Amino acid sequence: MQTMEETAAGTETPTEVRRFRVFRFKRGDPAPHFDSFDVPIEQRTTVLDAMKWIQLHRDPTLSLRHSCYHASCGTCGIRVNGREVLMCVTAVHDLGREITVEPLANIPVLTDLVVDMEEFYERYPEEHPYLRESEFNAAADTPEGIAAYVRYEDCIECGLCVSACPIVGTTDAYVGPAALAAAQRMLEEPRGADTARLIDWADDPDGAWRCHAAFECTEACPSNVNPAARIMELRGVLMGGRLAFPGREEETR
């Protein structure tokens, strides 16, 4: 963990140059290829900064997704040296001399580093809320007129878990970790969601049962969702429902 003192240390480092191998593809190209760019970097330069530098100084046709610059929107997911990361919080300094940058896997590529998120969102069971009760500063009073402090869900819908999942890579039918984790969150805090329908949706060979517990999703998640643990949790709920005696359903859920 880096705090104020640690992040300030080393910011005076002289500029050095790193080589980026960047995945390129435009619709109609017979095959993708890689272009190499030498990019000057400093202590705080992120992979996103480096890609923006290439756009500005070398190739304005390089396309990428980004929005918030602080790991809250989830748009800038890519693979760097084969690992899923958010560009905006990945410091170039910590990477090697030559850095390979590719779009996420298991989601169709639209152009260059841009994936088409339509398919990602199709995986979800239904409209999922993204507000939850806040658990931070649990001892705090809530102001009069406010039922409970709320906050956004941890999941930023970035697709890193879907890219990292070895099972999604083998079958399109599997709904994948992001959607299952969202379903588990809705069962945990329904906020009006139809829980019976969610359980039906998850209780499917291509739902919660398809996961092989590789935990790659949890490894890749930049936002503390821990999808793998949530899938295991979800299986527990499904098993509980199957084992329950009639009339005991409420208790087991």
Added chain:
Amino acid sequence: MSTAPAHVLIIGGGGTEGALAHDLTLRGVKVTLVERGEITSGTTGRHHGLLHSGARYAVGDQESAVECIEENTILRRICPGSFEENDGLFIAVTDEDMEYLEPLMKGCADCGIPTQQLTPDEALRLEPLLNPELKAAVRIPDATMDAMRMPLRFFATARHNGAEIHPYIEVQDLIVHDRVVSGAVVHDHVTGKDGEIHADIVVNATGPWSEKIAAMAGVDVPIRPSPGVLLALRGRLCNMVINRLHKSGDGDIVVPQRGLSVVGTSSWTVDDPDDLGLPEDHVQKMYEEGAKLIPAVKQAEFRAAWSAARPLIGSKDQADTGRELSRTFKTYDHKDTDGLEGFVTITGGKGTTLRGMAELCANVICGKLDVQAECATRETVLLPHTAYYAA
């Protein structure tokens, strides 16, 4: 005699542009919107995510303050589920801050912004990590917005109502003949091909980039790209938005957001909105000033530091830091300012007022197109952000 609906080309994929596409589409206008990158990849997505109550402007810029509280109320109604509705506090930590208390209370009253004055003990019970030295606190209806997903609801709704929304299409030039703008020459980053898009009116809604687009038509708009540095820390240090009770300054706000706390911001001016840099002294200033609100800022784990460019109205020789420039917005009909037909620029403003800005700009456009329909965006509840991606 039936005619095809008027066609408006909007350049830019930020929040205001999404709201404008939505507004015009509801009025029956055919809309095509192009953005060179992802939707909200410019200024919109990068801001701290504050849904302003208006209190920040209630003393120095009451026009902006009134706009904020009106839009704050409307957005909560048309974007249900999109805000962390935990309110905000202004806290005084020095004697000098205390001198701002009365003007703030009066300014908020003048602008219709509800306030509740709290004792230091009451404030600390709501927010235990506040600077224990605080001298006074005022509760106001700030909230946190998701700076991408809230605006995305406007794009989603516009798209479902028939607007064509095209990210990854970049405008290379404007088509101008005999003082009339009739479209744009574009490059499609998905196919790598060039093309033209023709329209009855072209709207330049590119925020800090609007000077660059206007120059393609040979006209000038007085915009200063004015960046600020923001700092994101892991963990929520507060649940309410915490503001410094004094006049607008560096590092005067902590916005909790998801599992993060965002400290903002500073202000300077640049010439090129694509090349902002990240001044290290500004990052350190966020730590120093943020810690005066919540001391734990200095011990929190670093997550990100970045710059975002505001599109402030003002000329090059007018401002050094950007703080002197107006936070309100302006629509330029270039027929009036430059004798150029078919070209409108909208700029200035802020995330909170995106819908109101769009309404006023749409009024200007509909006036030019002789479209009679009234604005319907105040009452239209928006589709969820996920609908943007649904075919």
